[in-house]
Amino acid sequence: MGVMLDVIGSVIIGATLLLMIMTFQLQLQETAGRIYYTSSMIDHMDAAARNINHIFAMAGVGVPSDSICVAASSASITFRTYWDCAGDSLSNTKHLIELKLANYGYESGRVLEIRQDGNVIMPLGSILYIEGMRLNYYKSDGTATTTLKDIMSAEVLLTFRRDSPWRPAQPLRSNIQLKCFFMNAYLQKGGW
Amino acid sequence: MGRASLMLVVLMTTIFASVLVRVQRSIGGVPDVLIRNQLNKEIENVSDYVLRTAVRNANSEEFLNSVLSGADVVGQISHTQTFAEGEKRIGHCDILSIEYSYAHSGDHYKVKTHIRGFMQGVEVFRDAEMAFSYPMATLGKVVPNVVYLEFERLLLFTWLTDIIEWLTGIEFNNRMLADSSGNNYESEFHGFSFISPAAPYTIDEDALDEEVDSWGGAYSKRYLKFNGYDNWVKVNNKEQPGSEEPDSLDTDYEFSLMCFAKIDKDGRNSSYTLDKWSLPDYRKQQGTLIWIPSDETDVSMRYKPAAGIYFNTTSKTSEIGTMNFIVTQATGDTLMVTVPYTRKTPVWKRERFLIFFHVYNIDPNHARYPWNSYGLTYEAKNGKSVLTAYIDGQMVGQRIKDGAVRAHKSEYGMILGRMPYPHPTDGNIGYRHFFGIMDQAGMDAQAFTPTDMLLWHQGVMKSTLVQYIRD
Numbered sequence: 001m002g003v004m005l006d007v008i009g010s011v012i013i014g015a016t017l018l019l020m021i022m023t024f025q026l027q028l029q030e031t032a033g034r035i036y037y038t039s040s041m042i043d044h045m046d047a048a049a050r051n052i053n054h055i056f057a058m059a060g061v062g063v064p065s066d067s068i069c070v071a072a073s074s075a076s077i078t079f080r081t082y083w084d085c086a087g088d089s090l091s092n093t094k095h096l097i098e099l100k101l102a103n104y105g106y107e108s109g110r111v112l113e114i115r116q117d118g119n120v121i122m123p124l125g126s127i128l129y130i131e132g133m134r135l136n137y138y139k140s141d142g143t144a145t146t147t148l149k150d151i152m153s154a155e156v157l158l159t160f161r162r163d164s165p166w167r168p169a170q171p172l173r174s175n176i177q178l179k180c181f182f183m184n185a186y187l188q189k190g191g192w
Numbered sequence: 193m194g195r196a197s198l199m200l201v202v203l204m205t206t207i208f209a210s211v212l213v214r215v216q217r218s219i220g221g222v223p224d225v226l227i228r229n230q231l232n233k234e235i236e237n238v239s240d241y242v243l244r245t246a247v248r249n250a251n252s253e254e255f256l257n258s259v260l261s262g263a264d265v266v267g268q269i270s271h272t273q274t275f276a277e278g279e280k281r282i283g284h285c286d287i288l289s290i291e292y293s294y295a296h297s298g299d300h301y302k303v304k305t306h307i308r309g310f311m312q313g314v315e316v317f318r319d320a321e322m323a324f325s326y327p328m329a330t331l332g333k334v335v336p337n338v339v340y341l342e343f344e345r346l347l348l349f350t351w352l353t354d355i356i357e358w359l360t361g362i363e364f365n366n367r368m369l370a371d372s373s374g375n376n377y378e379s380e381f382h383g384f385s386f387i388s389p390a391a392p393y394t395i396d397e398d399a400l401d402e403e404v405d406s407w408g409g410a411y412s413k414r415y416l417k418f419n420g421y422d423n424w425v426k427v428n429n430k431e432q433p434g435s436e437e438p439d440s441l442d443t444d445y446e447f448s449l450m451c452f453a454k455i456d457k458d459g460r461n462s463s464y465t466l467d468k469w470s471l472p473d474y475r476k477q478q479g480t481l482i483w484i485p486s487d488e489t490d491v492s493m494r495y496k497p498a499a500g501i502y503f504n505t506t507s508k509t510s511e512i513g514t515m516n517f518i519v520t521q522a523t524g525d526t527l528m529v530t531v532p533y534t535r536k537t538p539v540w541k542r543e544r545f546l547i548f549f550h551v552y553n554i555d556p557n558h559a560r561y562p563w564n565s566y567g568l569t570y571e572a573k574n575g576k577s578v579l580t581a582y583i584d585g586q587m588v589g590q591r592i593k594d595g596a597v598r599a600h601k602s603e604y605g606m607i608l609g610r611m612p613y614p615h616p617t618d619g620n621i622g623y624r625h626f627f628g629i630m631d632q633a634g635m636d637a638q639a640f641t642p643t644d645m646l647l648w649h650q651g652v653m654k655s656t657l658v659q660y661i662r663d
Contacts, residue, residue, distance in 0.1 A: 021208070022204075022207070022208075025208060025212070025215070026211065028211075029214050029215050029218070032214075032218035032219045032222075033214075033218050035218065035219070035222050036218040036219070039222050039225045039226065040225055042229075043225045043229060046229060046232075050232075057661075057662075057663075058660075058662060061658065062658045062660075082658070083660070088319070088662075090323075090658070090660065092647070092650055184660045184661060187659055187660065187661055188658075188659060
């Protein structure tokens with residue numbers, strides 16, 4: 001009887017210890033996953049912002065500053081430039097660059113596409129995990145405008161959404177707001 | 193019991209191990225992300241600093257002198273500084289190279305930097321470049337490599353310097369044109385021009401098509417006027433016939449000729465000039481662009497050029513005529529492409545002077561019309577001789593003949609704006625001149641492909657100055 005009680009006691013103690021260790025390990029795994037998930041998302045947003053900023057900066061290279069924009073709405077923008085955004089070099093051909101959201105029904109959400117002359121710039125022209133985008137435009141003096149020839153900068157409001165690995169029903173939404181300037185248009189215009 | 197305990201231990205160990213591996217993967221990836229972020233920020237700052245320093249260098253007289261050893265910037269010059277790993281290190285970043293490019297002047301330049309960042313096994317790269325008043329056409333530019341006349345030199349009062357030269361014996365070389373191919377072929381302007389045959393571009397702000405005025409007032413500052421009765425340019429040949437030199441001005445097994453021009457749509461009617469006073473109606477004998485004589489000593493070869501491009505008037509009251517592209521082979525046979533062509537540009541304006549007289553002046557309205565390019569390529573290989581004609585960078589015709597026969601040798605250089613002409617009634621008029629304006633005339637030792645010819649055409653048309661930054 002005494003032996004049986006010893007065995008049962010040791011099993012209970014052992015199981016409790018094992019449960020504690022397992023719980024600790026699982027919590028550690030979840031925390032690590034969250035850190036990785038968050039940091040990779042921050043990295044993704046950072047890269048997306050840098051890429052969008054770069055594309056806007058190269059707008060209007062070799063083009064008069066009042067004829068850069070071809071179309072601009074709150075959901076998309078199209079502009080001209082002699083910069084080849086696909087090859088990342090100056091070219092002798094005028095290109096049309098378009099930024100807009102595309103919905104392909106992906107589980108990960110919509111895609112922010114950057115197209116040059118109708119073709120998606122690869123690999124940087126397809127930005128995933130986007131839920132929404134809104135664009136506001138400004139003149140060189142910083143006042144808001146919707147007149148194409150006056151646009152010199154844009155405010156880009158992006159909402160990223162990514163499903164949590166632990167609670168898919170509660171996705172994490174992150175908003176970023178960045179002001180992108182037609183840097184080369186300012187350079188060509190001069191007098192600023 | 194013992195077995196059950198052992199199984200439990202093995203099971204639990206497996207679960208723990210898998211959990212630990214996943215934890216390690218997740219935790220292990222975080223530092224890479226953070227390091228890459230930190231490195232990106234650092235390399236961005238280093239790149240900005242290096243680019244600023246490179247721009248300062250590029251624009252400094254000391255740097256230019258050290259690169260060029262005191263010589264002037266002619267054509268396009270590129271100078272690259274390359275550094276070994278660790279040679280130029282700032283923080284965690286190495287400067288790999290700095291590239292300086294100049295186009296025709298120390299004021300037209302661009303710099304390009306390449307930086308590498310490395311920290312704890314993570315590596316990132318960053319390129320940046322900045323250009324100031326840099327001609328877009330030099331990027332991927334196709335230019336003739338034998339001779340290239342861009343007519344940028346202002347030849348002021350050539351008649352006056354001729355007189356001073358005659359009186360004093362001092363040579364001013366005021367009729368010489370610069371060859372920007374780098375081969376320094378001597379080219380001389382012939383004929384009369386009161387002020388200067390090289391005229392500056394004017395920008396037409398009201399031009400409907402941006403292609404029309406994109407060239408004017410940008411990189412190319414001047415073009416050359418041809419008055420239709422005594423203006424022409426001679427490019428002297430400095431190589432021996434049959435020379436194997438790659439820059440030889442010789443029409444051999446393959447070559448290309450090209451120029452931009454605006455051919456006056458009406459031709460030169462009778463008029464009065466300061467040098468010749470009364471001139472007859474020249475409208476039937478206009479339009480010679482490029483003419484490379486084959487053998488000037490042989491009468492039978494006088495009207496057979498080694499190669500040539502010219503417009504032929506069919507009626508002196510019509511703008512419609514033919515554009516002709518011709519090559520004479522060493523055997524004396526000719527290959528020719530003739531296409532219908534309509535002149536559209538009013539280049540010269542005939543104006544009444546002192547009631548009874550007519551004089552010609554450049555019509556400023558020509559700036560409303562685009563420049564046209566004319567090109568010819570000849571290639572004799574693989575058992576065939578092929579002559580291809582281009583207008584505005586597009587192929588307009590081709591003649592193919594069996595047998596790879598070289599073109600007739602050309603000992604007498606290249607002539608722009610004049611060709612021999614057997615006038616049916618007037619024996620004194622022995623030449624057909626060009627009445628219009630010309631720019632960017634040249635010759636290449638290779639036969640341009642259709643893509644090359646289009647790139648050359650587009651390169652010239654888009655030769656606007658651009659300044660940009662990519663960082």
